Amino acid sequence: MNQRNPLGPTNRDLLIQLRDEPYAWPGGYPRYAITDDCGAICSGCAKDEFDRLDEAEPHDGFYINMLTVNWEDNDLYCDHCNDRIESAYGDDEESDHE
Numbered sequence: 001m002n003q004r005n006p007l008g009p010t011n012r013d014l015l016i017q018l019r020d021e022p023y024a025w026p027g028g029y030p031r032y033a034i035t036d037d038c039g040a041i042c043s044g045c046a047k048d049e050f051d052r053l054d055e056a057e058p059h060d061g062f063y064i065n066m067l068t069v070n071w072e073d074n075d076l077y078c079d080h081c082n083d084r085i086e087s088a089y090g091d092d093e094e095s096d097h098e
Contacts, residue, residue, distance in 0.1 A: 014064040015053050018046040029069040030086040032078070036063040039079035049080065 009017075014033060022043030024031050033041040036059055046053065056062035062080075070076050074090040077083065 011056055011064045012054055014067055015046055015050065018043050018064075018067055019050060022046075024069055027088075029071070029088040031067050031069055032076070032085045033064040034066050034068060035061060035079070036065050037061045040076055040085060041080055042078035042083055042085050044083060045078055045080045 018031060018033050018041075022031055023029060031043065033046065035041060035056075039061060041053070041062075041064065053062055053064070056064070070085050070087045070090075072087055072090040074084075074087055076085045076087065078085055
């Protein structure tokens, strides 16, 4: 069920946008979703888990509240698949912990 947010796009609108446009334009910055429980969802999961995320309800942990850019966080991981979410300006080599 997709409830309409009177202040902006629906969960489905945001999910489609992340699935189809994983990089912000202009600039080509990597985007990810922030869910209603402050979790991070990568663009890969937006593609692979579209149906499951599309059925999300508010307050279930998978409802997308907004899309944003990962500017510099080298330790940001998707809360669904645990893959690292690419950063725009972070040093990718710093994220390789020894």
